[in-house]
Amino acid sequence: MSKSSRSVTSINISTSLYYKFKQEGGAIAVIVAILILVLVGFAAFAIDFGHLAVVQKELQNAADAGALAGAQALYEDPDGAGSLKPGDAVNMVSNRIAAETAAQNKSEQLVVEITWAQNNNEDVQRGHWNPLTKAFTSSNSTQVVNLVGRTNEELYAMDGTDGNPPLINAVRVVTHREATPATSFLAGIFGFNSFVRQAEAIAYLGFTGIPFEVDLPIVLCSYSIQEININGVTISSCTTGRMINSGKGTGGFNTGGWTDLEGDSKTCHGTNTSDILDVFTGGKKNPCERDTNDPIMVKTSTLNTTGGQAEPVLDTIIDCWKAWLDANGNIPWTVRLPVVNCGEDKNVGNCPPVDGVATVEIVWITDQTDPQYKKAPTQMEDWPKVGETFANGEARWNSFTKHFNLKDYDSNGQEINAPYVKKSLYFKPRCELDIGKGGSGGSNFGNLTRRPVLVD
16 A cells, blocks of 8 residues: 555544544533433422422421310310310310411411311311221211210211211311412422422320329229120220229229329339328328329329228328318219229239229218218219108118119129228219320220320
8 A cells, every 4th residue: 555545544534533523522412411401300309309398397297286286175165164064065166276276387487378167167177087997087066975885996986977976086187388389499490380288187086095184092993884785895884883892801802992103014012001192192281172283193004002991091082072062062073083904803903004094973982880871871963862751871871872873792793782881982983075184095984085196
């Protein structure tokens, strides 16, 4: 090959490489442009996604706060006088309370959007929550449903869809950012200038559980305030009254006992009169007046307990009973007491597990031995009937125990009419819904908690 031929060949190769690199450079520029666009998209997504997460969290916080406040108000007196009284209706003001509480929260310094109405058809709704099916059913019902005498499954299913009054136990709240949607930062490049967001929360009232507030250092055996229904299911009794029987001569069939309200699974043990009395009186000048700032609380899953007669404690309770009658007349003394599992031997023992809390009505307390029935009751609530007369005190007592269906157990565990004995406490179940002052998670003994929880 000549020198001139080699030169032409070299020029051709260089030209080819030049055009090849020029073409590849153009393709690389396109790829780089695409990658820049993708990176910008990812950046826009990351920034706006983080922004929307903050907005969503703020809306959720507002919905949570509103639902909790609304649920807590369901069974509160609308005038702020405490819990509802028998015969009262579910508090429709709970809708307004839920909405106002939610609106106190802001999203990006803007008031969250929420609408409400007492007719229950806006963003705030009263209703029934079924913890088994995880379903909320809105309801405008204001009828208070009694829990006693019903199984948990019956109460869970009481959503009103069968035509019967529902158990109103929950509030649902929805918060929005629609009129003022969340603005975008970089997503506007792709045409997304703003985002409409909303959040939902449901809070419900379960059965009162640990920790909860009680009125007296007395425990009730769960079996003594329960009965078997026609389907063979154990339910809270609404028919049978009892006497506190924690004595040693009844074959172990105790209905209750004493507690110092202490104890846990590692240190639980029996207790003594001094510790029990200290819980009740606490150095107060008037132990009959409960201190709302320092209530008697059950905080552990087991309790230090004992049977027998803690006479100094009972004497103090008797003083409170007399003060109650002087102030209120012939009206039963309503108290909340812890309920414990007394086991198969029906004995309080020293360390029973806590089942929940029950509200009962004390109808009589005896102090001294009275073999002639001279101090037997003469009047209580709607007893005796108009025109009813009695030949003697024993007849009065028999009529009294029959009217309130007061029972005890003999040494064989058989029910008998409650005997008239000294230093004993007689009570009947409170067959109306009560709002317990405590947490959630207990068994059903007629108390809904005053402290709602958010559903998952």
